[in-house]
Amino acid sequence: MSKLQGFEFWRQTLKEARFVVAPMVDQSELAWRLLSRRHGAQLCYTPMFHAQVFVRDSNYRRENLYNEVCEEDRPLITQFCANDPEVFVQAALLAQDYCDAIDLNLGCPQMIAKRGHYGVFLQDEWELLEKMVRLANEKLSVPITCKIRVFKDIEKTVHYAQMLEKAGCQLLTVHGRTKDQKGAMTGIASWEHIKAVRKAVGIPVFANGNIQHLSDVERCIQETGVQGVMSAEGNLHNPALFEGRSPPVWEMAEEYLEVVKQHPPCTLSFVRAHLFKLWHHTLQIHQDLREDLAKVKTLEGLADVSKQLRLRCQEEIARGKGVEEKGSGLPLPHWICQPYVRPAPKDAVANGNGQASEVKKTVCQKRALEDSDRTADTLSKNKQKKRSRNPNKNFCPEQKPKYIKCDQCGNPKGNKCVFNLCRGCCKKKAYKEVADCPSHGLRFKTKADKRKAEEGEEEERKEGPEMGPEKSRVSPQSPPDPSPGPQEQLLL
Structure with missing residues (x-):
């Protein structure tokens, strides 16, 4: 059977899915996907997986x-991040039997x-992206899809999408924000x-935002x-x-914990x-319960804190x-499931169709991390906790050491690696060349030498019992015995 493409894929495999749960790192795991499906979601994505790690690490795959x-967890799309066509396709081939x-x-x-x-x-490297999508479309038995962010210019965004379609992308998710719209600068996604x-x-x-x-x-x-x-x-x-409901929080929390079990x-x-x-x-x-939720170490402990909140x-x-009465300004009581709304950058268009214009500096002043005095009140709560554990912790971006990239994959290399590589690439090279890298704790040469030495000792032990008697009979170092033997005594 030929691979379904485009709208046929959406209609038949994805069953015309309209309500989609996004790929979220460490958040769209199986239990959460199943919970979402039970409440209206028609399609889910896995969390983003790192293609290179997925290829080399069987534990990561498992x-x-x-x-x-899980049969209930379909249709399902597996997402990878990658920057190498061959590695991306290898990872996809290992995953394609487990998704649609x-x-x-x-x-x-993110950084x-x-x-x-x-x-x-990678959004400016069109030649690389075209190669990655085209190769995946040729090699895989399941369709290839892409999730992108927009450029500021609509026309460039359109050409970008058309390039991916021409390369073989069968479904495109467009997040209506630019690369720089994140954190305090998130703003409104452009539906335009x-x-x-x-069109x-x-x-x-699919639209996102x-x-x-x-x-x-x-x-x-x-x-x-x-x-x-x-x-x-x-x-x-x-x-x-996706059900159009806003249930009490404890209803969703308890059902989720049950799915986890x-x-x-x-x-x-x-x-x-x-x-x-x-x-x-x-x-x-x-x-006070926020602190408890952060400290407990077991699933039962988390469930207990959730019960206390209920x-x-x-x-x-x-x-x-x-x-x-609490003065929170929420449209619904705080115990009702409802969105967290970030303060929008000023001049953003409220209907979702406009792009935020120049954002004033006041939007970002909740984290003045570059202040020279580095007092505690200029840091975020997370960094203040780190500072309490390590008073000498440095948060100044200008003084932080720059990462030196691995010669092969671009990830940060080990500072003292003998090959100037990251640990993953170093392990491959050291294994291939039977070499050591003390920086990464790799001892392939040392282990090989030790193994050879043990094999040599074993051979000597095996040869020892066979050679022993001959040596005792014809030992050139043993002096001749001058005393006469029994036969010589009889003759005398």
Whole structure:
């Protein structure tokens, strides 16, 4: 059977999915995907996997994909970050039997993506991207899809999308924000860019950005003409978003914890992060339990803190207290699942169709990390905790050591590596050349020499019993015995 493409793939394999859960690092794991599917999600992505690590590490493959095979968890798209066509295809070939499509991440804007040279930081290397998508389209038995961010210029964004379509991309997800729109500068996603891309390509398009309620989903589809809408943060704060419901937080938290128990193992940090998102607004009030949630070390401990939060909320409900009494300004009581809304940069257009203009410096003043006095109140809470553990910790970007890239893959190299490589590349080279690298703790030459020495000693031990008697009979170093033997005595 030939590989389905474009709209046939969307209709038959993805079953015309309109409600999509985004790929989220350490957050779109199996348990969360199953919870989201039970509340309206029609398609889910795995977290982003690193293609190079996926190829070389069998444990990474097993822990992140192979152990998570579940009939209920389909259709499913596996996402990779990569910057090498061959490595990307190798990783995709190892994953294709466990999913319905392979997605290339061209949208991650984080610093780790910049250092590793992947995600949105590849968006100007069209020749490389064309080769990666074309090779994957030729080699894989499942379709190749892409997730991108937009350029400021709509026309350039359209040409970018058309290039990926021509290379073999069968479905395109467009996040309507630029590379620089992140953190405090996130702002409003441009649906105009998404609409222009949708009109210019002949493959299905998913929209991503500005999705906080089901009404946003419907409005986005109407205004842009896309086939589906993807949600990330909206889904994390309310996994029932696609149902159009805003249930009590404890309902979602308890159901999620039950799914985690039914589908082990699930990394504890993932579970903790989900509970922090779900209980975000309540934890601003009950900060003592926020500390408890951060400290507990077991799944049962996390469940117990969630239960305490539920009891406190129910006590407030019984007393008739509402969110207005807390002065939080939330549209719903804090114990109801609802989105966390970042303050938008000034001059951003509120309807979701405009691009934020010049953002004033006041938006970013919550973290003045470059102040020369480096006093504690200029640091974020996270950095203040690090400073309390290590008073000599340096947070000044200008004084931080620059990463030297590995000669082969571009990742940070080991400072004292004998090959000037990162650990992964160094291990391959040291193994191939039977060499040592003390910096990375690799002892291939030492182990080989030790093995040879042991083999030599074993051979000597085997030869020893056979040669012993001959040596005792004809030993040139033994002096002749002058005393006469028994026969000589008889003759005398």
